[in-house]
Amino acid sequence: MGNKLHNYPALIVLLPLISGILFKKYFIGIVHPVVIWLLLLVTLALIYIIYVQKISTFFLIAPILILGTLSTAYEENRYPSSRITAAISKGNLSFIGEVNKIDQYQRSIDLHIDAIILENDSLLIDRINLRVFLPDENFKIEEGNSILVNAKISIPEGAHNPGGFNFKSYYRSQGIDGYLMRRDIVAIKVLSKGVSNKGNILRRLHYSIQSLLEDNLSESNASLINALLLGNRSGLSEDSKDLFLKNGVVHLLAVSGLHVGYIIGILFLTGSVLQFNKKVIVYFILIGIVFYAALLGWKTPITRAVIMGSILLLGGLTERRSVPLNSLGIAALLILLFKPYALFEIGFQLSFMAVGSILFFNMRYGEFIPLPNPVNLPKKLLRQVTSLSVLTLYALIGTIPLTIYYFNSFSTGAFLLNIFIIPYVGVLIALSIIAVMFSYLYQPVGAVFFSSLEAFTDQLFTLLSFSANNLSKTIIIGSFPWYLLLSLIGLTITLGFISTLKGRKRILILLLLISNIIIWRSASRFRGSEVIFMNVGQGDAAFIEGYQSKNILIDTGRSDYGVKSGKYAIGPYLRLKGINRINYLLLTHADSDHSGGSIYIMDSFEVDTLLIGTISPNSNSFEEILHFAKHKNIPVKNISLGDKIKLGEYSEIQVMYPPNNYIIPVKETGNNSSIVIRYNFANSSILLSADIEAVTEKIISNSDLIIESNLLKVPHHGSKSSSSGQFIDKVSPTDAILSVGGNNPYGHPSQDVLERYENNRIILHRTDKDNAIVFRSEGEKFSLYKWK
Secondary structure, three states: OOOHHHOHHHHHHHHHHHHHHHHHOEEEOOOOOOHHHHHHHHHHHHHHHHHHHOHHHOOHHHHHHHHHHHHHHHHHOOOOOOHHHHHHOOOEEEEEEEEEEEEOOOEEEEEEEEEEEEEOOOOOOOOOEEEEOOOOOOOOOOOOEEEEEEEEEOOOOOOOOOOOOOOOHHHHHOOOOOEEHHHHHEEEEEOOOOOOOOOOHHHHHHHHHHHHHHHHHHHHHHHHHHHHHHHOOOOHHHHHHHHHHHOOHHHHOOOHHHHHHHHHHHHHHHHHHOOHHHHHHHHHHHHHHHHHHHHOOOOHHHHHHHHHHHHHHHHHHHHOOOHHHHHHHHHHHHHHHHHHHHHHHHHHHHHHHHHHHHHHHHHOOOOOOOOOOOOOOHHHHHHHHHHHHHHHHHHHHHHHHHHHHHHHHEEHHHHHHHHHHHHHHHHHHHHHHHHHHHHHHHHHHHHHHHHHHHHHHHHHHHHHHHHHHOOOEEEEEEOOOOOHHHHHHHHHHHHHHHHOOHHHHHHHHHHHHHHHHHHHHOOOOOOOOEEEEEOOOOOEEEEEEEOOOOEEOOOOOOOOOOHHHHHHHHHHHHHHHHEEEEEEEOOOOOHHHHHOOOOHHHHEEEEEEEEEOOOOOOOOHHHHHHHHHHOOOEEEOOOOOOOOEEEEOOOEEEEEOOOOOOOOOOOOHHHHHHEEEEEOOOOOEEOOOOOHHHHHHHHHHHHOOOOOOOOOEHHHHHHHOOOHHHHHHOOOOOOOOOOOOOOOOOOOOOOOHHHHHOOOOOOOEHHHHHHOOEEEEEEOOEEEEOOO
């Protein structure tokens, strides 16, 4: 291994650069930088002495390590300065900027801000990028327009729940510094309708191709081809994205090497037809792929493909044989030097792991899988099928650990489906390029190709839908710590280098040991009952695990743009826990902040029973939920006062309200029909009171029901119309959970309510400040702790 490492100088340089980036992100401010640098240098020195066997090479690593640290620090300085952070607390500000991206599906725009007008009418010049969620569906705007927005700015935050979506990392990867929510926008107007000269040709061409696709294809097909050809997924519906995700082929939505390969093929064919000589064809292709990458905004996967393709082409031109694995290292070096935080992007990691795995294992073993030929396929076709199957397997070996780490699951149909889908998508890309080219040259011929493209795209959606419903199954693994991830990747790489049978057996034993550790971790879970109150913004969602038996999800938060509690909060948490079956899904009432994520949950997890109140909810959204439950063959059960639900030994749900056949008084809101339950586990109890108000609290308090509980879920998000003194006295909790969204438009929680709990010496825990809150009990005692 030591001698072979000399063939990959880019990989030798890449190691200290990555070390410097990791050092800046995780250690600076915790341990003195000099100490960390010394430890890293000593460690890397040992690695280089053992494997590279040239001590002179070691003297390269110190400046490169420091360079990685400094480049990361430089990128961090791009984000909102302390002046802007201070200005945020002042409330509404006026932002003047230029529109550089429009997302039709999310109804949002990205603004490059040139100036911020403060309350005293002074200008703050600080170039930042904001995402604006437009409040008006009919607001007319185009890329390049200069606009003014008066609103309150929000800064992206990390995950609020275990396994939850990290909006801070997501927005940072897109270069977004903050966002303006619809409800926070006071005024918005266009100052100038002119298109900016900045990047004019590329932006106009990008927009022109997008318009061409929309004019010649159906909406869903145009959005897919737009994603495949231009890397713009803004118009792609959530259902379409989930279809690719469920089948394990979501990576195809990222423009990468496959696309560059087709561009190279088309340009090579064009150059040959025009009878260019070899050198001219190479330069022709180089200019073409660089132009294509610039057209797409130099996204990480395509940048990697262009760099590697350029090295390969220039190597052929100079008759010097390039080393693909070293080319991959060069691509990573160039990207990380200019964009160090790309290292933490899922797209960067998946792209480099897939290609690296293919190159590494193909170099070691080639096409070692003999496929049977039962139907006497032509040898050339069989060889192509074999090659594609092997390359797909190699890519999966490299990416499955990352997929499990990030998504806590993987698709069983990913391998077989990729073998068919990859060439099929290649055909779509080729058809797209040809259709666009001919549409500019001679529209009637372009229309013929667009007609074929429409039919082929329809068939792709049909295939994916069939596979998702009949073939592919999502296996939920549960939490997968980073140290197990690194162990698997390291052992897999080592397995590739070891050539002796004895050595491979040892590595395989270690891999089996890690697998046992994973199984042991899942088997050694907490042996009591656990309840988590999730932070879903202005909404409710709680998940209860009974003692070694059943579970229940109570409410599912909201489904607004940018919120989507089911997808970004509840679903990731369940996958992190390794849960693929929900025994009971209970919706306390029809309000969208309690039932908004239920369709996503029923579509993504196995739900045994849907529980609702005894009255028919007067809500279109609730009717849609019931219709979807019927479509998924999920039984629906009405529950009311007196019903009990067993969740296992010592674990039981008691329904405390409403009574059977309850009719809401005319003057009362639907909140007073909410299902109220009491969860009992051994000697611990929790009262979950949904959105009931004072009138219902009085009915329950005056009844003979035993509602005294250790923990109370505060009614109606702390509204002044709830949490009456009589009700609090009757429940008599020691702690209370307040599920509420920060800076919500309803003014929740009421200051009077907060004082009421404080006067009763009840410890109040808030999801808007504490994030997810976990209740644990092993019988005699219970504990409450903040997830983060």
